[in-house]
Amino acid sequence: MQNQGFLQTKEIFAIVLMLVAIKAADSTPSLFAQKAQNGFWLIPIVSFVVIFPSFLLMIYLLKRFRDKNLMELIESILGKTIGKLISIIIFLFAFSTLTLDSRNYVEQIKVLYFPESPTIFIFFIFIGVSFFGAKKGIEVIGYTSWIALPIIKISFFTLIWLVLGSMVYERIFPIFGSGLPVILSEGVKKAAIFAELFFLLIAYKAAKEEAMFRKGAVVASIIAFLEIIAFYFIYITVFDYNSVEKIAFPFHDIAQYVQFGQFFTNIETLFMVFWLFAAYLKFIVFLYLIAWMFGTIFHIKNFEPLLLPLAYLVIIAGLLPFNSIYNEFVLRENLLMIMSPFFILLPFMLWFIALWKGELKR
Amino acid sequence: MKGHVFFIAIAMIMLTGCFDRIELEQQSYVIAVGIDKTEEEGQYNYTYQIANPAVGSAAVQSGPNEPPAEIVTVKGSDILGATNTANSFVSKKITLDHTKIIVISEELARSKDFLGIIQSGSRTPQIRRGVELVVSKESASDFINNNQPIMEQRPHKYYQFMLSRAKQTGIIPNATLHRFFQITEGDADLFLGIYATTMQSDQKDNGEQDQYIAGEIPQRGGSPTQFMGSAVFKEGQMIDTLTGEETRFSHILDKTMDMKDFLATMPDPVKPDFRITYDYSQKQSPQIDFTYHKNKPSTIKVEIPFQIEVIAIPSLVDYSQNRKGRQKLRKAIIQRFEEKTSAFIEQSQTQYRSDPFYWSLYARPHFKNIKAYEKADWHKKIYPNAEVSVTYKMDKLEFGKMINDSKINEVRD
Numbered sequence: 001m002q003n004q005g006f007l008q009t010k011e012i013f014a015i016v017l018m019l020v021a022i023k024a025a026d027s028t029p030s031l032f033a034q035k036a037q038n039g040f041w042l043i044p045i046v047s048f049v050v051i052f053p054s055f056l057l058m059i060y061l062l063k064r065f066r067d068k069n070l071m072e073l074i075e076s077i078l079g080k081t082i083g084k085l086i087s088i089i090i091f092l093f094a095f096s097t098l099t100l101d102s103r104n105y106v107e108q109i110k111v112l113y114f115p116e117s118p119t120i121f122i123f124f125i126f127i128g129v130s131f132f133g134a135k136k137g138i139e140v141i142g143y144t145s146w147i148a149l150p151i152i153k154i155s156f157f158t159l160i161w162l163v164l165g166s167m168v169y170e171r172i173f174p175i176f177g178s179g180l181p182v183i184l185s186e187g188v189k190k191a192a193i194f195a196e197l198f199f200l201l202i203a204y205k206a207a208k209e210e211a212m213f214r215k216g217a218v219v220a221s222i223i224a225f226l227e228i229i230a231f232y233f234i235y236i237t238v239f240d241y242n243s244v245e246k247i248a249f250p251f252h253d254i255a256q257y258v259q260f261g262q263f264f265t266n267i268e269t270l271f272m273v274f275w276l277f278a279a280y281l282k283f284i285v286f287l288y289l290i291a292w293m294f295g296t297i298f299h300i301k302n303f304e305p306l307l308l309p310l311a312y313l314v315i316i317a318g319l320l321p322f323n324s325i326y327n328e329f330v331l332r333e334n335l336l337m338i339m340s341p342f343f344i345l346l347p348f349m350l351w352f353i354a355l356w357k358g359e360l361k362r
Numbered sequence: 363m364k365g366h367v368f369f370i371a372i373a374m375i376m377l378t379g380c381f382d383r384i385e386l387e388q389q390s391y392v393i394a395v396g397i398d399k400t401e402e403e404g405q406y407n408y409t410y411q412i413a414n415p416a417v418g419s420a421a422v423q424s425g426p427n428e429p430p431a432e433i434v435t436v437k438g439s440d441i442l443g444a445t446n447t448a449n450s451f452v453s454k455k456i457t458l459d460h461t462k463i464i465v466i467s468e469e470l471a472r473s474k475d476f477l478g479i480i481q482s483g484s485r486t487p488q489i490r491r492g493v494e495l496v497v498s499k500e501s502a503s504d505f506i507n508n509n510q511p512i513m514e515q516r517p518h519k520y521y522q523f524m525l526s527r528a529k530q531t532g533i534i535p536n537a538t539l540h541r542f543f544q545i546t547e548g549d550a551d552l553f554l555g556i557y558a559t560t561m562q563s564d565q566k567d568n569g570e571q572d573q574y575i576a577g578e579i580p581q582r583g584g585s586p587t588q589f590m591g592s593a594v595f596k597e598g599q600m601i602d603t604l605t606g607e608e609t610r611f612s613h614i615l616d617k618t619m620d621m622k623d624f625l626a627t628m629p630d631p632v633k634p635d636f637r638i639t640y641d642y643s644q645k646q647s648p649q650i651d652f653t654y655h656k657n658k659p660s661t662i663k664v665e666i667p668f669q670i671e672v673i674a675i676p677s678l679v680d681y682s683q684n685r686k687g688r689q690k691l692r693k694a695i696i697q698r699f700e701e702k703t704s705a706f707i708e709q710s711q712t713q714y715r716s717d718p719f720y721w722s723l724y725a726r727p728h729f730k731n732i733k734a735y736e737k738a739d740w741h742k743k744i745y746p747n748a749e750v751s752v753t754y755k756m757d758k759l760e761f762g763k764m765i766n767d768s769k770i771n772e773v774r775d
Binding site for chain 1: 734
């Protein structure tokens, strides 16, 4: 472990934002739009409202138990056997999320920018780069995220600014899309789009002080949520409901659509570079977190050598789905639906048990 | 030894980036794609206008008498598939990334197959959503072949400038593929495509500016291509054409279309033998007040703020300093606009049974979910029966830089 206690609030903030906010720019929106039509931008609101209390409760538990990360906490509350089991489930969830997401990102890169390269090559390069990034350790990751954050956000907001003229606000109406019940149920079922927040708690002790981690994570998750909403709102006001259902990668479609005055047309590559940068950072963080989880579960203190086999596994597992549509709309959707109740309920369960055992009184 | 292995490994990783490498000079950039019907079902003629990058560039000395563009036509079933066939006589890889317009013959636009063809085109990331749809009166390949711009020979600039200027004056609509899909898939409203032709067969000389569609404008000299008016699409199929003036009203009434200003004429209210020329501009989008009634006709109240600058008063009537004259002129302008707009709206209600103004947007807040909105049926029930009232509100009436015209009696003294 190369953790010298260097990370502070701002680095944690940047890491969380990298991990979660890029959901605004992948194909998650089209997953939602399939069900809720033009009400889909409300789904993350429901999801966030449902899952955020659980996240806060989890943070509260970590605060009370002090000096433990996610998995150590679970083990100390639930005992060794059940604790290990739950931890392994969480690891499997994280691993599957990483795998399916990475396939999704690789497909985006392939379809839009490298149509002739084979998927497997892009996959190897993509995860390979993420592996080298992750190998540098959590401090370098945190610092890199912090440096990259302004550039990435500036490019994203430039895109918003350029597309403002094409937005027609009336398109959010009829306000509930396919209906309020659909939005509520989808919001709860897909609450796991914020599951990364829980995976992140494995790094609870990464910061210089625990309070710094708490502050960074909570603030960043709120900002990431607002960013997701803002982008989804843009997608619906630019594309309208019948079109947004059909678009697999709305972020890139918008980047292709905008132009910078009459002279600078076809400027999507500019945005693609920063998007790719953000995507790399997300997977660097993610890869590091799953190695950390694996290390904690099996008491491997020096877990960084695990990165290479895990990265390799991600590639192999990621290549299994037959095509990108199946990957996104069947596998990823199912995974989200399984994870959502788990992460909503787990903190409450832990809290009750801790309360019942009297551990919170200390 | 170790160094060698390392070097090879690095090279292997780095060089995978070259999979999609293609040199600029190995690609030919298509600027305009034309699509025509053939006698066979499911087969279409695709015409590609390929730009010659060497022409018009200051950096490269162009070869002797190289034309600015190469035009080829091939048969195929879809837009990308045909590019491969075209490669049997085009030397480089045909790339559609820089396509500016898609030209469709009127014959094809009026057929049922049109939606399917254009859908398949949008599946590839090469065709952008900003590409404009142009409907040509003649076949699309004739249109592209006859189109010989004189001053602006580089085809991509020609289309860009031509369309953006014509749009600013409101005689052609904003007709991107993006808008086409939104309106067609939204199953409400009418989409307006750009109407153009290179054949000037039936020229009309009716004295009124802009009541033309392409091909009718009396013109001498210049490029034979006329962009004027629009092709009306209902549910992905062309049903009619609009004149330049009608297209302008669509611009005025639609807040999603941008129009700068236009010049037009009207009979002089004091001396009807003369005509007054004015410049119309609209700084704000129209206020549209939609009230939905479930069982009786809905009401749509439209208020349009606009500004007028009078440019020419050949009758030499003193409007600028005479208060009564000014009011008379103001009333005449407003009345003229209101009458024409109402007539156009009525035409759309009875003839097309839908609107080219994207007004369904204003109906949407009245519904809670899409099911209810689609059931209320904009095309069939809401719009054709709606009671529409139009009011124009003049914000400004300017008279240019001259305070007054010279008094003709004194001049001819």
